[in-house]
Amino acid sequence: MRRAPAPAKINLSLVVGPLRDDGKHEVATVLQRVDLGDCVSLSAAPVLDVVGFDGDTIVRAALAALARRAGVEPRWLARIAKAIPVAAGLGGGSSDAATALRLANDMLPEPLAVDDLAAVAAEIGADVPFFLRPGPQLGTADGTVLAPLDLPQDYWVVLVLPDGAVKASTADVYRRFDERDGMRGFEERRAALVDALAAARRARDLATLPGNDLASSPLAGALLEHGAFRADVSGAGPSVYGLFLEQRRAEAAARTLRTVGRTWVTAPFRDG
Template identity: 40%
Template sequence: MTEGWRLCPAKVNLYLKVLARREDGYHDLVTVMQPLTLADELRLTPGQGLSLECRHPEVPSGPRNLVWRAAEAFGAATGQVPQVHLELVKKIPVAAGLGGGSSDAAGTLLALNDRAGTPLSAEKLHELAAALGADVPFFLQRSPAVGRGIGTVLSPLDLPPYWYVLLNPGLAISTAWVYRNLDLKALAQTGAPLPAAWDGDHPEAWVANDLETVTLSRYPELRELLGELALAGARAQGMSGSGPTLFGLFLEAEAARAAARRLRQNFSGWITVTRGLTQAEGEATGRVKDEWSENF
């Protein structure tokens, strides 16, 4: 019998500017991250010790999974191994630039903390999340944010509930490879400008991603798909993270659905229409249903 559940939303990077390479190998950056109604589902049932089940063929069910590592980190912080069976139902594509694994880890921390009566503070959860990965702390708050540093210094951002067409052609792109091949000197001259404000009425003025300089050069077919999104009526379009997922931003649901139907005629990869979660939704609940995500 299911004891609890939590939705773990995907995200898109609407803006990503790389500032500098750090001595620890990470990069300082500025990014705007938008959580989506597209989400994995985490189910919890009482168990003997810790166990994890995931039927996705590309996702491990043991210690190599961030969900498992998050549960272990929670147990170490509280002094008690969670007596729980976790079932992860994947709907977010794997290794797609959509933050699925990071979101699953954050959802695990939140779900276990709720289940245990909230023994850990928000600050402690943030600490545990940051140790698991740079994107994980963002998913603790589940609402749009500007990330700085390596992405763990977060400021809330109020954005309209844009609609998104997501395209994933199934390319395998290494995030580490993308960052290794960044030309930071060139980006200082030609990279995404840092806007004075994030104007929600005119996202086309600031949506940008420095990582496109590497990924699109290696995979020109992605550049062609961005052009198709523009022709389909997207208000703005770009790449999420290091790719390969691309997004087109739309102001209304039907415009996004019409674009997805048009794109499906010549695109054989994964296409989904989804909506951005607002700040109010993120603050209200971790269980916003994903009825506003639709595959095409």
């Protein structure tokens, strides 16, 4: 059996533009993994099966797609131990799928090349290729074109999942974005993102990144009031994150905000 962590992610910035010819939106997003994660185990099996999380579809789809691309039968048993909240904007399903892909690929007699594995991941979901790469990444085009970023990692992250929050479908979130003509000024916001990334030397510099074009939350303001130097919604939500320079302030904020939802204190995920 092989086992590996499947870390969550936050979007440190999410700039969204017009609808593309392929029906997806142009985006520019800064993706950062954090040290809250699921665990995925993989072993050989007579047939493909996924256990541990009854709601899974993405891990099964990813492994089936890998088998088709590699020309083999999908004979794996995947076990998922969940810690990332489901449908929270933290990429748990995508991370599980990427981890399962990486483990299964390593078990193949002839593993796929890095680019071929990334192509399989992109078929499954826009965030899945990101989880195959180390460190923070800038995602462009539909989010699957990735470039590594050298960003500060010396901060703490408070995650808040509001009680009773229900994640809207991605299609509905983008539909509302289009209805309010959210794409206006995309080129300027994307340029501001590039400039802010180039100037980021200290953790506090991440506060200058453009915010989330898709979603907002009053909890971001609450996190700022409790000492965060940056706070925003992750992805399409509903989870909100705050970045803190000091662990004690992060922990104090998390304790206070437990009255409104589940909270976690974590940090950027370090490979190895």
